[in-house]
Amino acid sequence: MIFSLDERAVRLSSCYTMEPIKAILLNYLRGQITADEQIVLDAWLAASAANRELFAELNDPDRVALSLEKLGLLHEERVWERLQAYAGERVPMEERGRRWWAAAAVIIVLLGIGSYWVFHNGGQKQIALTQEQRFKNDVAPGKNAAVLTLAGGRQIVLDSTARGAISQQGNTTIINTTGQLVYNELQEKPTEILYNTLTTGRGNQYQLVLPDGSRVWLNAASSITYPSAFTGAERKVAITGEAYFEVASLIPEGGHEPLAPKGGHEKIPFIVNANGMEVKVLGTHFNINTYDDEEALKTTLLEGSVKVTRGADSRVLRPGQQAILTGSGGGMKNGGEAMKGNPASIRVIDDPDIEEVMAWKNGAFKFNDATIESIMRQMARWYDVSVVYDTKVSQHFIADVPRDVPVSELLKLLELTDQVHFKIDGKKITVTK
Amino acid sequence: MTSPYIDDISLLAGFQRRETPAEKQVFQKYFKPLCLYSESITGQLDASEDIVAESFEKAWGRRREFQTLENLKAFLYRIVRNASLNYTKSQRLHRTHHEQLFYLSNNESGPDEALEHEILRVELLHEIYQEIENLPDRCGQIFKLLFIHNQTTDQIAAQLSINVQTVRTQKARAIQLIKIGLLRKNRIQAIFLFGCLLEHAR
Numbered sequence: 001m002i003f004s005l006d007e008r009a010v011r012l013s014s015c016y017t018m019e020p021i022k023a024i025l026l027n028y029l030r031g032q033i034t035a036d037e038q039i040v041l042d043a044w045l046a047a048s049a050a051n052r053e054l055f056a057e058l059n060d061p062d063r064v065a066l067s068l069e070k071l072g073l074l075h076e077e078r079v080w081e082r083l084q085a086y087a088g089e090r091v092p093m094e095e096r097g098r099r100w101w102a103a104a105a106v107i108i109v110l111l112g113i114g115s116y117w118v119f120h121n122g123g124q125k126q127i128a129l130t131q132e133q134r135f136k137n138d139v140a141p142g143k144n145a146a147v148l149t150l151a152g153g154r155q156i157v158l159d160s161t162a163r164g165a166i167s168q169q170g171n172t173t174i175i176n177t178t179g180q181l182v183y184n185e186l187q188e189k190p191t192e193i194l195y196n197t198l199t200t201g202r203g204n205q206y207q208l209v210l211p212d213g214s215r216v217w218l219n220a221a222s223s224i225t226y227p228s229a230f231t232g233a234e235r236k237v238a239i240t241g242e243a244y245f246e247v248a249s250l251i252p253e254g255g256h257e258p259l260a261p262k263g264g265h266e267k268i269p270f271i272v273n274a275n276g277m278e279v280k281v282l283g284t285h286f287n288i289n290t291y292d293d294e295e296a297l298k299t300t301l302l303e304g305s306v307k308v309t310r311g312a313d314s315r316v317l318r319p320g321q322q323a324i325l326t327g328s329g330g331g332m333k334n335g336g337e338a339m340k341g342n343p344a345s346i347r348v349i350d351d352p353d354i355e356e357v358m359a360w361k362n363g364a365f366k367f368n369d370a371t372i373e374s375i376m377r378q379m380a381r382w383y384d385v386s387v388v389y390d391t392k393v394s395q396h397f398i399a400d401v402p403r404d405v406p407v408s409e410l411l412k413l414l415e416l417t418d419q420v421h422f423k424i425d426g427k428k429i430t431v432t433k
Numbered sequence: 434m435t436s437p438y439i440d441d442i443s444l445l446a447g448f449q450r451r452e453t454p455a456e457k458q459v460f461q462k463y464f465k466p467l468c469l470y471s472e473s474i475t476g477q478l479d480a481s482e483d484i485v486a487e488s489f490e491k492a493w494g495r496r497r498e499f500q501t502l503e504n505l506k507a508f509l510y511r512i513v514r515n516a517s518l519n520y521t522k523s524q525r526l527h528r529t530h531h532e533q534l535f536y537l538s539n540n541e542s543g544p545d546e547a548l549e550h551e552i553l554r555v556e557l558l559h560e561i562y563q564e565i566e567n568l569p570d571r572c573g574q575i576f577k578l579l580f581i582h583n584q585t586t587d588q589i590a591a592q593l594s595i596n597v598q599t600v601r602t603q604k605a606r607a608i609q610l611i612k613i614g615l616l617r618k619n620r621i622q623a624i625f626l627f628g629c630l631l632e633h634a635r
Contacts, residue, residue: 018550018552018553018556021553022557029561050550051550054553058557064558064561067558068561068562070468070469071465071558071559071562073478074465074468074478074482075482076460076461076464076465079464079485079486080460080461082486083460083486083489083490083493084453319500320500320501320504350503351503351504351507354498368511369514395518396515
C-alpha cells in the first residue's frame, strides 16, 4: 500500500498532464480529500514554489472571489454567436489546403504574434535601410542531393545526374532515381554484410529505400549508416541529424528464407541508434530529430509503437506522443537546462505539434510558437547559411511556409511582424531589430 | 441537458465532423478559462474575449489537425498566450506586473511547464465557478450575488430585504465558510450556509 502511494507521488511529479492533481485539488477544496490523495497533494506542494503559490491562491477567498467575478462578467453566449457567424463563411479545410499548396510561390499564413501586432498597431516602424539595401543577395533553397559512402570508403555524389544502378554491394543492387536511393536485395542469401552511409550536407535532403523496403527521409545535415542487407534477428541502423522512418514489417520472401525467429510470425525488430539513444520498433512511422545544436533529442511517433531507450531509462510511445531527451547525451546545446532533477531522464509529451515535426518531410517549414533562434537553426541547415544576431528577439513566431522558396521569401514574411529584420550578405544572415 | 458525446474521443470526432453541438461543447469547455488566462496576461477582460474568439476561429479552421482533445486545448492556450502577449505589447502597457509576465513567458526555460501550470490554475477556478453555478437555486443566488456578480452590500441588502450591517457580517462569515469548505457538493452543507445567512438576517 505504502509502496503504491510512493510510486504514485513520484509519477505525479514527473507527470506532464495536470489532470490527476487537478482532481485532488478539487477534492481538497470540497473537503473530500482522502488520506491517499493528501499524500500526493503534500508531495505536489513540496515539489515547487509555484505549486505552493497556486495552493495559497485557492485558499484565499478574496482572490478566488476576484477570479469568479471575472468569469461571471464574460459574455459566453455572445461570443458563441459571433463564432457561429464566422463558421458560416469559412472555407472547408480540405479545399483551403489544396489551394494553399497549389500556390506554392505565394506567401502563406504567418504568425499569431506578429500579425496581431501589425494589424492592431497600425503604423509601421521606419526602417533605416530598405529591403533591397539590406538583402545584398538571395539564397536558393536546398535541393535533393547526398553523398553515398560505400563499404571500403568509396564515395558517390548523388544528384540528378547519377541515375540508375550505380553500384553493387554484396548481393544488393543500389539504384539512384530522382532524390531517392533504392537498395534491391537479390533472392540469394547475402554472402557478406557491407555497411554504407548516406550523408546529406546543409541545404540537401534525400530519400532512401532500405533492402527490407523500409523508407527513410533524410533531412539536411544528416546521415544514416546501414547494412546493404539485413540478416539476423535485428535490423540496426544509426543516424545523425534528422530522419523520418516508415519501417516495413519484415516478411520473409516466399517463405523460403525464414528471416523471422523460429515460431513464426514475430517481426524482426528495427533499431535506430542516435546520439546515445536507441529506438526500437516493429513496423511503424516515426521521426527522430537529433541535431547537435537543438535543445533536445526528439522522437515523435506517428503510427505503431516504438521503445525509446537511453542508458537504463526507457519509455514506450503511443502514436501521437513524443519522447524528449535533454542533457547528458553528447553534444546537446543546452544540455540539462530544461531538465531539473535527473538530467538523463526521458520525458514523454502527449501533444506535440505533429505537423510542425513533419513539416520538413512534407516540404515546408512550420513554426508553432517558435523562438527566432529555433527558426534560424532550421534555416541555417536548409539554406546552408550562417546566422549572426545583432539583437535579441524575445517574441515567438507562428508560421507555415513551403521550403522550396528562396530565403528572402521567408525573411520577408518574418519581417512583416515588424518584430525582427534581417540582412543578407553572401551566405550570412544577420538578425536585427 | 446531457451531451450526446460520452467522452473526449467522440467529442473530438463530432467537432471534426462540424456538428454544432460538439462545437458548442468544446467552446463551453474552454472559453471561460481561456479568457481568464488571457486576462492574467493583459489585465483586460474585455480584450480577452476578442483574443479568445480569434483563437477559436483558428482552431475551427484547423480542426482536422487535432489528434486528441488535449492537442486542441494546447493549441488554443498557445495561440491565446501569444495573442495576449502581443496585445499587451501593442497597448504599451507599462504596468509592472505585465512587464514581468511578458518577461517570464519569454525567458523561462520551460515555457510549456509554466503554461501547464497556468492552465491548471484557470481550469480549477473555472471548476469552482461551475460548481457554484450549479448550487441549489436560493443558495446559489446568494453566492453569486456575493462572489460572482460582486454586488455591493447595499444591493444585496435591498434585494434580499435585510439590513446592511447584517449583509456585511454575513459576507465576512461566508468568506470564512468558503475558506474551510468552499465547495461541499453535499447539499446539507449548502443549506447550512444558507441557514446561517438567514439566521443573521433576522
